Amino acid sequence: MPDSRPLASIEAVESGLASQGYIASRQIATAVYLSEQIAKPILVEGPAGVGKTELAKAIAGWRGLKMIRMQCYEGLDEAKALYEWKYAKQLLYTQILKDKLGEVLGGAQTLHDALNQLHDFGDVFFSKEFVEPRPLLQALEQPQGCVLLIDEIDKSDAEFESLLLEILSDFQVSIPELGTIVATVPPTVILTSNSERNLGDALKRRCLHLHIGFPDSRLEERIVESRVPGISKTLRKQLVGFIHSLRTLDLKKQPSVSETIDWARVLVLLQASELGHEMVKDTLNVLLKYESDVEAALPHVTTFVANANRQNVFG
């Protein structure tokens, strides 16, 4: 039974996330706990593939909440992020209701009377039924609350950032025709960024700032253990040791946690029980995504594998 009561403690967060297969460091757990306690969004920064998006999924899975995801890109605007009027429906309804309108207005003698009667209808065509809610508005309207993931906010324009400010600080949006819509239950908001551009201070001020870097080897081993259950302990140690030495090289794209997991899966599929340098050379393209990186890493493979194996003997 998913738990949707207020969070008890940082440890509870840690174990809750672990139940979803997300091994969180202390810092991550503290951030999640605090964001719930003082109702603030979390801005997660870090290199690609360290589990920023995964964090939101894990929170949603653990708390049993719906996850609403909004992928940001250049040119994203209000109509795609917040709400839109259903023009087609409005038009269709006016056509269907034409006769009815004629009836209503039939009694009017002058144009002035007709106008007055039309005013009495109010804004029927600009009511809630004709609003198409987009992710941000949907998130506010969830009766049980939800996890709102705003992914790669750094890809959007600076104008979109300002649009978010009202939602992030007060959990409300203002629609000119309808007034202000306040969240029934404040959603848990996670924003992720790859630091492609610097975000504005106003946005940063409204968020808790969490930086997820590459995990240390013990944490990474636990992550591999939870994600790839079939892997032997020896291989896990060697694999993590190898990747850590690979990260010391000057590479264009460092292998991150998601690559570690993929590689572990590949090795399990190949039924490896130990790390051999031939096999590493064959599967290196799983870890490294640029030809130049593979070339830079190849001469070091033998040493790194030997090191990883040796550490394992003594450690």
Add this chain to the structure above:
Amino acid sequence: MRDNLHRFFRAARGAGVHVSPAESIDAMRAVAKVGFEERSILRDTLLLTLAKSEDEKKSLGACFDLFFSQPEPSRPDDANNDNRAANENQAPESQSAQSAAGGHPQNLGPLAQILLSQDTSELAASIANAASAAGLSDIRYFTQRGLFSSRILEQMGIGRLNDDLDNLTASNPALAERLTVATDALRETVRQQVSQALSLYGREEAENLRNEILRNAPLSRIEPRQIEQMRALIRQMARRLRERFSKPRKRQRRGHLDVRRTLRKNAAWGSVPFLTAWKRKHRDKPKIVAICDVSGSVARVSDFFLLLIHSLHEVVSDVRSFAFSGHLVEVSDILESKSAEEAMRDIMSTVGFGSSDYGSSFADFERQWMESVTPQTTVIVLGDARSNNLDPGADILRRISERSKRLVWLNPEGRMTWGWGDSEMPRYATFCNVVRQCATAQQLERAVSDIVATYQ
């Protein structure tokens, strides 16, 4: 503890982390939720709420560690060990000393009693109280260390302690000796605490003061050890200029009504102008041709000037730089591809440190690069206009001036000396739109910001 947090926020500001009142309120709320029990959680909490980038996290983490690592207010270990050794060796005597100490508590002041009882926590508390009474967090400059140390000691009752010490020397020499050792340890502890406070609270102010001095120091005469700091300062200036000029305001760009487009747009309504279309004022990005003298006296200023101009990529679309002393070469590529230090070394080794010849350098420029000057270009000449009594080539400068949008001359010498000796400044000045002195970093910033502003 709330006071401590407030002091920590001040220290964080000193460490270069911007803590706004709203953020400090958030931090307070967060801390209230997690409590003070576990230091690592407190640290994470403050890092999460206050620091908003990786660099800030690093400096705030260091600040946190420094802030909560209070210097141990106990007396040093060796003093303790000495005492213990003394206790073991001469047990009866020291016991009598203890009993003596216990016997005359009414004669001793409170500070002496704390010191003799070796109650470290009470001592720490009394130092902390005295420090806040003396306003230690207001410390700004390193020259204030002595003042604050003595204020804290006074607050703790050092006067009474000294009286006690004088009395005891006469009545109980053994006890007096212990008290002397303890007093020295106390002075050392207070000194440490004051230095720590200085490094926490004084950093921002010290930095500001240093930058202020550096900003107004003549560029040609700064010492080699300050060059690195100067480069950092110039980069800071470049960032400021970029922020100011890189986002032109859209509203300002609206010009007259565009009649043709308005009519066309409203054709559907029989050209009743429901929708209006406006012309947009065209705005050029600055194009700059910089001609810099790199002979002995002006070289350093040129160095910083080129560094500043070339770090304005976002604002300035097109910069071409030329350096000369005897003859002129283009240096844009070197500056773009290499680091500031290397580039400057390269430039100096090709053209630097000769005696300057303005006439032939201008002639070089006219022969090879005159086409690079267009009606949108600002030409900046940086030099002292001392042409060693050679032909000044003022007619070439006139032609450059006629081709360009503006011609700006920056001279590192003071106005008083223009025209004296071999200075040709008055003759050149007739062809320049602007002539200004440019000897310090501040003047440099103003000059560049004025040049860029004419394009806005």
